[in-house]
Amino acid sequence: METEWKTYQWRGGRMMRKNEVIEGEVFECAFCKGSGFLTGAKGIKCPVCRGEGIVSTKAPAVLCAFCNGSGKAYPRTNITCPACFGKGVMSVSTKDIETCPTCKGRGRKAGSSLPCLTCRGKGVVSK
Ligand SMILES: [Zn+2]
Ligand SMILES: [Zn+2]
Ligand SMILES: [Zn+2]
Incomplete structure (x- = not known):
């Protein structure tokens, strides 16, 4: 079956960078790297993509700044x-974004293991 999804090639020519808008809606599942299975756990389906290998x-x-x-x-x-939630990517409401002033784009609360409250881990905020 031919898929018409605009799949972004993670391992393709262009490396994705943090704090930059990515075009496309379907991505290789970051959690299982597209294998559909949990890393190091043979036969267990990836809970993020439910074994599909892709997420939308x-x-x-x-790109999720937190992880x-x-x-x-x-x-x-x-x-x-x-x-x-394991996708590796996060949806933003607008392309007009700038680096989160609170976490400086790290997506992480300073001195904490929790996502930044301002950007919720995206590392960017709308302008
Ligand atoms: Zn997966
Ligand atoms: Zn993440
Ligand atoms: Zn932030």
Whole structure:
């Protein structure tokens, strides 16, 4: 079956950067890197994409600043990012965005493991 989704190629030519608007609505699932299965847990379906390997979000979107687009709360764990819920991308209401003044684009509350309250982990806010 031919899919008409505009799938953004994560490993394609252009690297996605934080605090930048991404075009497209369907992305490779960050949590399982598109495999559909949990990393290091054979046969267990990825809870984020339910085994599909792809996730969708409303455009425009940005790379999740909290997890750097990894979809994980901490590296090398199977804990979903509390900001993007494992998708690695987050929808923004407008393309007119600027770096979050509270967290300086990190998406993280200073000295805390929680997402920034101003941008909710996106690292950006609407202008
Ligand atoms: Zn997945
Ligand atoms: Zn995230
Ligand atoms: Zn912020």
